[in-house]
């Protein structure tokens with residue numbers, strides 16, 4: 001019978017260093033490191049590790065889908081700003097037997113037995129996240145970015161509270177007050193926006209709005225704002241108006257880890273993020289906060305908004321945090337922003353209007369209207385050429401004509417192509433391909449394939 005939150009807790013406090021704790025079923029004194037060393041020498045894998053041949057035999061339909069998606073990812077230009085190619089090591093942790101384990105609760109205080117090994121994974125993930133971001137507390141269980149934001153609201157707010165966040169047409173996420181989302185249904189959101197001329201956040205206007213609305217929390221973060229945020233300014237506004245500050249850095253979390261974007265950790269009460277974008281980890285969420293809010297955040301994740309943690313994803317997050325702490329990842333993060341700047345410049349040179357005139361991050365938003373194309377048509381032409389990206393709302397002047405308020409552009413990101421090894425020279429080629437595709441040049445599909453085949457996302461796999 002599955003354990004529930006009402007079942008007795010298995011109190012297994014473990015204050016030992018995670019790396020030196022003994023492995024379950026191990027001989028006397030044998031640690032998880034001993035086990036890893038022995039496996040390396042003998043070439044063994046955990047029983048039940050992914051076996052594609054087994055899938056192919058048993059379920060060719062789904063195996064074919066895996067092959068098709070793998071080919072789609074390798075044969076096109078992946079410019080979706082929220083995507084990346086996670087490492088084989090992260091994928092190995094994701095596809096591991098840890099996915100079989102139920103683990104409600106937190107390390108040392110689980111509602112299920114047999115958690116002594118997965119507890120090690122979560123302790124390591126938490127310690128690595130804290131060290132990587134310089135945070136006092138980390139919760140690594142949030143299943144997604146949206147779950148992380150939901151938990152932050154659950155920890156700090158009551159239904160009906162007023163919250164300030166970037167308005168959706170200016171780049172806010174669904175969890176920032178969309179009426180289609182729990183956030184817009186349960187809280188009273190007031191949206192701030194960007195200056196319509198410059199596309200930049202107007203901090204004076206945000207302060208005025210906060211003074212007028214006296215929110216319980218202010219959310220900073222966006223799905224499409226290409227510039228660094230001024231977290232100190234947001235902190236100042238929150239302090240003046242008595243609000244909590246929640247930084248939703250789902251997009252730039254990896255840039256922050258790699259030192260290519262400023263960190264909100266010293267300023268925000270709670271920082272929410274996703275581990276699968278620039279950070280290049282598994283699909284999932286992360287929450288950082290100070291010691292004072294730690295217990296509230298943990299209880300807001302489990303048991304308030306989630307059940308059992310996905311321990312395979314938690315282990316995969318630990319792998320990604322270790323990768324992100326390396327100098328190589330710092331170089332990657334800086335290359336991501338250099339590539340985005342080069343791509344923005346090249347696209348601008350080809351006549352597209354780049355919001356805010358450029359980018360500080362991995363993200364570019366552009367208006368295709370100067371080329372006589374609306375964004376949806378542009379995305380379709382690009383898709384036909386194997387260039388995959390999103391459309392997004394573009395900030396525009398409020399108009400009594402509702403349709404005129406819905407200006408859209410294209411949103412691109414350089415996280416995935418940088419993982420593939422592309423640099424500024426390739427960004428110029430990418431801009432040329434984009435423009436050729438928008439002009440429906442028939443040869444562009446094969447040129448796209450030729451470019452991406454020079455940069456396979458998984459060069460070492462057969």
Ligand SMILES: Cc1ncc(COP(=O)(O)O)c(C=O)c1O
Nearest residue numbers: 082144145146173222223248250
């Ligand atoms: C700012 C922001 N918050 C939250 C999310 C939600 O993340 P998820 O799709 O993992 O729920 C996203 C996703 O793109 C985002 O950009």
